[in-house]
Amino acid sequence: MAHHSMRTTTHRGPRMALGRALKQPLLNAVARLPDSVQRAMFKPPVRRICIRVPLLRAVYSGCLRRHPIDLQYGTDTSGLVDSSTLQRDARLVDQLRPYMGSQPTIIRRALDTLGDVAGYTFIDIGCGKGRPMIVASEYPFALVLGYDISADLVRTANANAVVMARRFPQRPPIRALHANVADLQVPSGNVVVFMFNPFGVELMAALLAKLEAGLASGAIDHLFIVYDNPVCGEALDRSPQLKRWFAGVLAYDHNEIGFGPEDAESVVIWQSVRGARPDSYADRNRRIAAKDGLSASLEA
Numbered sequence: 037m038a039h040h041s042m043r044t045t046t047h048r049g050p051r052m053a054l055g056r057a058l059k060q061p062l063l064n065a066v067a068r069l070p071d072s073v074q075r076a077m078f079k080p081p082v083r084r085i086c087i088r089v090p091l092l093r094a095v096y097s098g099c100l101r102r103h104p105i106d107l108q109y110g111t112d113t114s115g116l117v118d119s120s121t122l123q124r125d126a127r128l129v130d131q132l133r134p135y136m137g138s139q140p141t142i143i144r145r146a147l148d149t150l151g152d153v154a155g156y157t158f159i160d161i162g163c164g165k166g167r168p169m170i171v172a173s174e175y176p177f178a179l180v181l182g183y184d185i186s187a188d189l190v191r192t193a194n195a196n197a198v199v200m201a202r203r204f205p206q207r208p209p210i211r212a213l214h215a216n217v218a219d220l221q222v223p224s225g226n227v228v229v230f231m232f233n234p235f236g237v238e239l240m241a242a243l244l245a246k247l248e249a250g251l252a253s254g255a256i257d258h259l260f261i262v263y264d265n266p267v268c269g270e271a272l273d274r275s276p277q278l279k280r281w282f283a284g285v286l287a288y289d290h291n292e293i294g295f296g297p298e299d300a301e302s303v304v305i306w307q308s309v310r311g312a313r314p315d316s317y318a319d320r321n322r323r324i325a326a327k328d329g330l331s332a333s334l335e336a
Contacts, residue, residue, distance in 0.1 A: 103295050105140050105167065109203065111196040113137045113167035137167035138232040138264050139296050141289040146262045146303045147175055147228075149282045151313065156226040156260075157181060161243060162234025163212050166193030170200055172230070173207040182212040183220050190214045217242045224255040226311075233265040233330070240268040244275060251277050251310050258311030266304040267332045269324040279312060280320040281305040283334055302334045 076082065103114045114137065147153070154176040160168045163182025172180045184190050193212035200210060215221075217239050229247070250256040260281065263269055272278055282305040293299050304324060307313060323335040 101295055103137060103167075104291055105170065109170070109199060111165075111170065111199050112192055113165040113170065113196060115165070136232075136296070137165060139288050139292045139301070140167070140171045141292055142264055142286045142301050142303065143168050143171040143230070144174070145286045146230075146264065146282075146305060147172065149305060149317065150228065150260055150262075151316075153177060153226075153228060156228050157223045158208075158228045158230065159183065159223070160230045161217075161220075162231060163193055164189045166196050166210065166212055168230050168232065169193065169210045169212070170196060172228075173200060173204065173210055175208075177208045177228070178225075179223070180208050180210045181223070182210075183215045184212065185214075185216045187214045217246070220246060222246055222250045222256065224250070224257075226258045227256055228260045228262065230262045231264065233263075233267050233332075237268050237271060240271050244271055248275060248277050251308050254310075256308065256310070258313075259306075259308035261306045262303065263305070264303050265301055265332055266324055267326045267330070269304050269326075269332065272304075272306050273324075275306075277309055278306040279309055281307040281313075281315075282317045283320050283322040283324075284317075285334060302332055304334070 101114065106112060106114050155178050158169070158172040158175070158177040158180045160166070160172070160180075160182040163169060163184045164186075166182055169180045169182050182190075182193055184193070190212045193210075197210035197212065200207065217235075220243070227250075247256070247259060247261070251259060259278075261272060261278070263272070266272075273280070282303070284303060285300050286303050287300040288296060288298070302324070304322075305320075324332055325335055326332045
């Protein structure tokens with residue numbers, strides 16, 4: 037990680053703290069506005085102006101609006117939760133990324149590249165309210181697990197799991213667990229790990245070490261890592277136990293436009309060398325360009 041001078045850090049700290057203190061009440065206020073007002077805020081001319089204002093930029097992530105998947109199922113996966121709300125420990129806050137739900141279309145299109153996942157365990161790292169777990173339950177996984185550092189978000193994810201189990205009793209069970217990376221227990225067998233840019237390089241290194249240990253011991257037979265917005269993807273590229281499976285820019289479905297920060301997202305997928313499937317995607321080795329701690333793109 038880059039190190040800043042003491043002077044820079046001294047000035048940035050209060051500014052960042054002030055920004056965090058102001059942002060969450062603003063987001064809460066916008067979320068309470070009537071839907072007609074929220075729709076007006078997302079009209080292109082208004083959005084183009086307001087998105088240039090730093091404090092308002094988070095409003096235009098789109099995730100404050102109730103997502104179509106929640107309207108469909110009666111679940112609660114919408115909203116934006118700032119990293120300082122996820123974790124009070126100041127040492128971890130700068131490593132965590134805000135919670136927002138990834139787009140179901142992105143998750144489906146990424147999982148569709150994997151082929152047969154029957155019997156695999158799906159794990160969402162930084163699961164938040166559990167939207168990827170809901171989507172993953174459409175597939176023949178043996179079990180759908182999520183881990184998150186926020187006990188509040190885990191409670192919401194498990195409440196959503198109850199809703200889905202009542203509606204679709206034939207789907208694989210969904211369970212969210214309150215844990216940080218240090219406490220995470222990686223299941224054995226065949227595993228699909230999903231991440232939507234949950235944290236920075238230090239926690240990513242700790243997670244990767246756990247996965248590599250599971251592969252080295254033989255506890256994990258075969259592993260896929262699906263990384264939506266792969267800001268720390270270079271760490272996975274450096275692992276001798278992983279190889280690229282897929283790299284691409286996946287578009288939102290038309291009914292998801294305006295419910296996320298973009299209209300497409302970069303997704304890179306790795307598989308383990310152990311138990312590796314034959315390569316299927318020719319452009320899988322596209323270079324990841326991480327613009328900042330929050331976003332990454334793929335070079336052509």
